[in-house]
Amino acid sequence: MAVLGALLWIAVGVLLLVRFYLHNLKRPPNYPPGPPRVPVLGDYALLLLINGRHLQRAANKLAAYYRTKMLGLSIAGVPTIVVNDLSLAREILNRRQFDGRPDLFMARMREKHFNRRGIFFTDGPAWKDQRWFFLRHLRDYGFGRRSEQYELEMEGELLQLIDVVQYGKRYEYEADFLAADGYVKCPNVFFVTLANAFLQILIGERYPRDKASTLIKSPWRHASATRSGLLFLKNGDDYGTLFSYFPWTRFIYPFSKKYHKIRDGMMGLCRFVETLLVRQQHSFDPEHPRHFVDLYLREMQRHVPSEGTITFQHDQLVVSLADFYLPAVAGTAVQLSMLLERLLLHPEVVASIQHEIDDVVGHGRLPSLSDRANLPYTEATLRESLRIDTLIPSGIVHRAMENTTFQGYNIEQNTLILIGLERVNNQPEEWGDPENFRPTRFLDENGSLVLSKDRSLPFGSGKRLCAGETFARNTMFLVVAALLQHFNLRQRPSDRLPDVSQRSSAFITSPEDFWIRFEPR
Numbered sequence: 001m002a003v004l005g006a007l008l009w010i011a012v013g014v015l016l017l018v019r020f021y022l023h024n025l026k027r028p029p030n031y032p033p034g035p036p037r038v039p040v041l042g043d044y045a046l047l048l049l050i051n052g053r054h055l056q057r058a059a060n061k062l063a064a065y066y067r068t069k070m071l072g073l074s075i076a077g078v079p080t081i082v083v084n085d086l087s088l089a090r091e092i093l094n095r096r097q098f099d100g101r102p103d104l105f106m107a108r109m110r111e112k113h114f115n116r117r118g119i120f121f122t123d124g125p126a127w128k129d130q131r132w133f134f135l136r137h138l139r140d141y142g143f144g145r146r147s148e149q150y151e152l153e154m155e156g157e158l159l160q161l162i163d164v165v166q167y168g169k170r171y172e173y174e175a176d177f178l179a180a181d182g183y184v185k186c187p188n189v190f191f192v193t194l195a196n197a198f199l200q201i202l203i204g205e206r207y208p209r210d211k212a213s214t215l216i217k218s219p220w221r222h223a224s225a226t227r228s229g230l231l232f233l234k235n236g237d238d239y240g241t242l243f244s245y246f247p248w249t250r251f252i253y254p255f256s257k258k259y260h261k262i263r264d265g266m267m268g269l270c271r272f273v274e275t276l277l278v279r280q281q282h283s284f285d286p287e288h289p290r291h292f293v294d295l296y297l298r299e300m301q302r303h304v305p306s307e308g309t310i311t312f313q314h315d316q317l318v319v320s321l322a323d324f325y326l327p328a329v330a331g332t333a334v335q336l337s338m339l340l341e342r343l344l345l346h347p348e349v350v351a352s353i354q355h356e357i358d359d360v361v362g363h364g365r366l367p368s369l370s371d372r373a374n375l376p377y378t379e380a381t382l383r384e385s386l387r388i389d390t391l392i393p394s395g396i397v398h399r400a401m402e403n404t405t406f407q408g409y410n411i412e413q414n415t416l417i418l419i420g421l422e423r424v425n426n427q428p429e430e431w432g433d434p435e436n437f438r439p440t441r442f443l444d445e446n447g448s449l450v451l452s453k454d455r456s457l458p459f460g461s462g463k464r465l466c467a468g469e470t471f472a473r474n475t476m477f478l479v480v481a482a483l484l485q486h487f488n489l490r491q492r493p494s495d496r497l498p499d500v501s502q503r504s505s506a507f508i509t510s511p512e513d514f515w516i517r518f519e520p521r
Ligand code: HEM
Pocket: 093, 119, 120, 121, 131, 323, 324, 325, 327, 328, 329, 331, 332, 335, 391, 392, 395, 396, 397, 421, 458, 459, 460, 461, 463, 464, 465, 466, 467, 468, 469, 471, 472
């Protein structure tokens, strides 16, 4: 009897082991090449071990080891595919089955009550309604078509920026980004300009220079809206962080520290958006919508929510607006800073841009969007910066919405899909010398811009293409052209040249904050 009992226990043990193996360790059939499945954290632990500061580069290393452009991983038991090739990336981003987003806890951390809201990390009808509404109504304000109003307002902001960097601090809060010796801190110096450009579109208001401290310093315990947003961008990661797979780890030190940075960052940003909304709601008249937020508030009134519908509600608006504010201000400021670092390393590029602007625009007025077509070298430099310094190294994670196949491999529903945008934009087979910052790669022998030469994907592609691409490109062009028309770039004599290999990467890639002087030409 005792032997029978022992045999029974052994059989149960073996069955449990087989079940554990099948569920946790065995790679799914016909799955892209990659490492064996590791229990618990899965390949996330492996990526952290290989390069914890840069998960996209860790995935590149694994892909090179397995000689594949499509790496099959398992992140805490969730099948995950990393695509590291331009044509595969284009193909997958343009297949509707891959337009989903996973329901990550990191994404839920962005909402007061941990609901899934906004545009970045939602899918299905709620995402479609939000994205459509935002783009439909922002299209006329520089998000699609050119907008006279946006361009006029931008001109005002740029004149102020030029004054700020040339004549220095006038208000106490400006000490945050203006030093007494005339040097300015990047990316902070761009926060007011970019926030005002965006807020004028959204709520028809800007913060004049004497009142712009709100955009830099927060009245609350935490950082300002933009710096709060940066906390989220610099502490989140491509895979959704550990909290997405084991939310309970947020209670355990040292993980709790990181958790609070992400959570407090997003709460700070949402609180800022809430205060903007309260002001608008007080004076809202549905008969006379004044700006985008009024149009949304009117839609909220019209929209009778059916059970389970979450579109056009207050909390949805807050997170969606945060999803626009975050890249429009924090993201664009970081991208501009990375470009300035490149320009410090390449004074010959600065000289060529200045030469072009002097020829085409002169000094009597600021460069405008009408000049863009006549400033191909400047435009090519911006494109080269977006390519070589890919802001979001793995894009925003996608989700397979149904069982399907891709390149002959089986892709299960709910597989996570990461597109190695940084790798794609720097793939040697595509670019020849991707490591060189060379704007002329986008020009022909006459110096004209050839758009077909720009195969980079800094903004993604397909239905989930960045919603702010046009706005970002236009705004960056205007800022860079205005600054280089007026100034040369100088570093402190004691500072070393930027080392772009030292940038860290989380949800976005970003350099350490640095100081620069805009010296009048
Ligand atoms: C240099 C600046 C920017 C870069 C490099 C960038 C890049 C990206 C990338 C790679 C994605 C993910 C695409 C995907 O899921 O496949 C994205 C999504 C998005 N971007 Fe941007 N972006 C920038 C600026 C902006 C601006 C200025 C805005 C709005 C004001 C914006 C709004 C969005 C939104 C709302 C999404 C989510 C789209 C969706 O899921 O449907 N971005 N961006």
